[in-house]
Amino acid sequence: AQTVTQSQPEMSVQEAETVTLSCTYDTSESDYYLFWYKQPPSRQMILVIRQEAYKQQNATENRFSVNFQKAAKSFSLKISDSQLGDAAMYFCAYSQGGSEKLVFGKGTKLTVNP
Amino acid sequence: NAGVTQTPKFQVLKTGQSMTLQCAQDMNHNSMYWYRQDPGMGLRLIYYSASEGTTDKGEVPNGYNVSRLNKREFSLRLESAAPSQTSVYFCASNWGGAGTEAFFGQGTRLTVV
Numbered sequence: 043a044q045t046v047t048q049s050q051p052e053m054s055v056q057e058a059e060t061v062t063l064s065c066t067y068d069t070s071e072s073d074y075y076l077f078w079y080k081q082p083p084s085r086q087m088i089l090v091i092r093q094e095a096y097k098q099q100n101a102t103e104n105r106f107s108v109n110f111q112k113a114a115k116s117f118s119l120k121i122s123d124s125q126l127g128d129a130a131m132y133f134c135a136y137s138q139g140g141s142e143k144l145v146f147g148k149g150t151k152l153t154v155n156p
Numbered sequence: 157n158a159g160v161t162q163t164p165k166f167q168v169l170k171t172g173q174s175m176t177l178q179c180a181q182d183m184n185h186n187s188m189y190w191y192r193q194d195p196g197m198g199l200r201l202i203y204y205s206a207s208e209g210t211t212d213k214g215e216v217p218n219g220y221n222v223s224r225l226n227k228r229e230f231s232l233r234l235e236s237a238a239p240s241q242t243s244v245y246f247c248a249s250n251w252g253g254a255g256t257e258a259f260f261g262q263g264t265r266l267t268v269v
Contacts, residue, residue, distance in 0.1 A: 142254070
């Protein structure tokens with residue numbers, strides 16, 4: 043079974059600084075997708091960014107970007123110019139090609155200090 | 157746009173009681189899911205439905221039943237609640253197929269005493 047590991051239960055960053063959240067995954071498949079979801083205190087899960095495994099180019103969405111290292115099975119999230127509104131739980135998730143199911147990591151709680 | 161709507165948002169049950177969590181989506185999505193979120197455990201899949209009329213077990217299905225009533229609605233039933241089922245429950249939906257964005261409801265916080 044595929045597993046997703048987030049090794050940092052908590053992280054903190056100063057406002058306007060950059061922070062990187064780590065994620066590794068275990069799969070023997072070649073066709074899959076990776077996601078980062080954000081869960082603010084409101085509990086609402088929000089998609090931050092998505093990466094297709096077949097794409098070599100790292101995905102970016104405004105201040106959010108990923109470092110996708112396929113051989114190392116690593117998928118880290120970089121948040122640039124951190125804002126107070128970025129404070130949340132961040133979940134890394136995996137979806138195998140041909141399957142609808144999302145497998146989540148245990149999450150990283152990000153605190154943004156003013 | 158309502159998106160994914162879950163009811164209720166909060167519930168307290170006594171051990172052994174039963175209840176049904178309701179979920180409805182208005183995005184015409186094919187697939188729907190139920191997850192539970194526990195501290196330090198992330199989200200774990202309970203059941204999912206790839207299309208109307210089909211349901212499949214996820215990672216933690218024991219103690220739960222589901223019904224895909226129609227394309228819009230997917231309910232989760234606890235027949236005899238146990239304290240171990242205290243959790244936050246999330247319903248989600250998407251078009252189906254790998255790689256599609258999942259849209260989540262706001263969750264139901266369930267406490268079993």
